[in-house]
Amino acid sequence: MQISVIGTGYVGLVTGACLAEVGNDVLCMDLDAHKINRLKQGDIPIYEPGLDDIVKRNIAAGRLRFTTDVVESASHGAIQFIAVGTPPDEDGSADMQYVIAAARAIGQSMQEYKVIVDKSTVPVGTAEKVRAAIQEELSKRGSKLKFNVASNPEFLKEGAAVDDFMRPDRIVVGVDDERTANLMRALYAPFQRNHERLIVMDIKSAELTKYAANAMLATRISFMNELAMLAEKMGADIEQVRHGIGSDPRIGYHFLYAGCGYGGSCFPKDVQALQRTANECGRELKILGAVEAANESQKKVLIAKIAARFGNDLTGRHFALWGLAFKPNTDDMRDAPSRVLIKDLWERGATVTAYDPAAMHEARRIFGNDPRLMVADSSMAALEDADALVIVTEWKAFRSPDFAAMKSKLKAPIIFDGRNLYEPRDLRAEGIEYFPIGRSA
Ligand code: UDX
DSSP states (O other), X not given: OEEEEEOOSHHHHHHHHHHHHTXXXXXXXXXXXXXXXXXXXXXXXXXXXXXXXXXXXXXXXXXXXXXXXXHXXXXXXXXXXXXXXXXXXXXXXXXXXXXXHHHHHHHHHOOSOEEEEEOSOOOTTHHHHHHHHHHHHHHHTTOOOOEEEEEOOOXXXXXXXXXXXXXXXXXXXXXXXXXXXXXXXXXXXXXOOSSOOEEEEOHHHHHHHHHHHHHHHHHHHHHHHHHHHHHHHHTOOHHXXXXXXXXXXXXXXXXXXXXXXXXXXXXXXXXXXXXXXXXHTTOOOHHHHHHHHHHHHHTTHHHHHHHHHHOSOOTTOEEEEEOOSSSTTOOOOTTOHHHHHHHHHHHTTOEEEEEOSSOXXXXXXXXXTOTTEEEOSSHHHHTTTOSXXXXXSOOGGGSSOOHHHHHHHSSSOEEEETTOOSOHHHHHHTTOEEEOSSSOO
């Protein structure tokens, strides 16, 4: 099939590359000429395991091309994916200007029947707006061309995006006509596994499904974080509680990890956008307000523990930080708990040496060359002369360190662990003062 993908951000690039991988003829369009030039040479602007290979292989095979030409992209694909960004507006709602601009561009240039698919995470009702924008542009041209719109929200996780796309748990497709449903079935046939993964529904339900999934997951995390706080107060252990409740198949083990808060490009933004949608309908989702507030406080949990141990004034103190990315296997620091922690440490007069396997460049981009943030080129090097180690991201490489070597580098053997990587009793045996989340040390 001939496919155009508008927007070469995370979702667009993964979608384009993976659809090319199964034999489609894919053209990815972005207005950012610099980015497109890099992509044409197989230079991937994001860190995502496996994506590099897949992009290069499909460019070489001639199945994946890149362009800045709106007209070329509007005429290429029988299916036109809109995968542009929907950054949060000041009021927390998703900013739809890029989605609507993409729709208009298609309406201005299309020359035959098209199916336009919303892949960006968009509020309920967007498909209608996309349809109206295209129709308006066609009318301006006096064109009677036909088109259909579908919603196909993306559920990929950063760090596992290629695998999530190639071997999906589910593919949600919102349509309001059988012709589009059949086209989407054919498009996704190569990704079906042992049982049917495609769930076809109406457009608004598909749009809401995406927000509902992310809000549900964020709710689980915030709930566990609040329970962790309680467990700590009561002398219970959140890890044992997690085992205990996760074994109930109605609850399950996933996304039950207490930590120093969720970040990333999806949960914070989607929780806010769903609340905003509810407000627009004259309703309030009370739970979501609490989920967000709990997460904001959770990002402060590490600094509170540090202040309780070292005092509020941290002038002259120096901390080693393991992990900057909002989660492992990505260099993404959007809404990362590490950012809140670094600022809190600075405000109290401390300095930081950080190490992250992927996000060092991103940290420099965000914080510039501020002398209060130093970077180390290994996890061990970061510990040199630090008053304590603070762990913010659960990279695998941090899970079984050489504790003896750690102790020889730190000024005192103290670890604040925002991701519960170690067993408190093991660290006690090592003579390390350990501050996990929701567990008595
Ligand atoms: C999420 C959804 O999982 C994905 O389906 C959707 O398409 C986009 O949003 P992503 O933002 O890439 O994906 O990361 P995810 O793995 O879901 O983690 C989000 C945040 O929650 C991270 O900061 C992570 O550390 C935190 N988290 C996750 C917890 O604190 N506890 C958990 O148990 C799981």
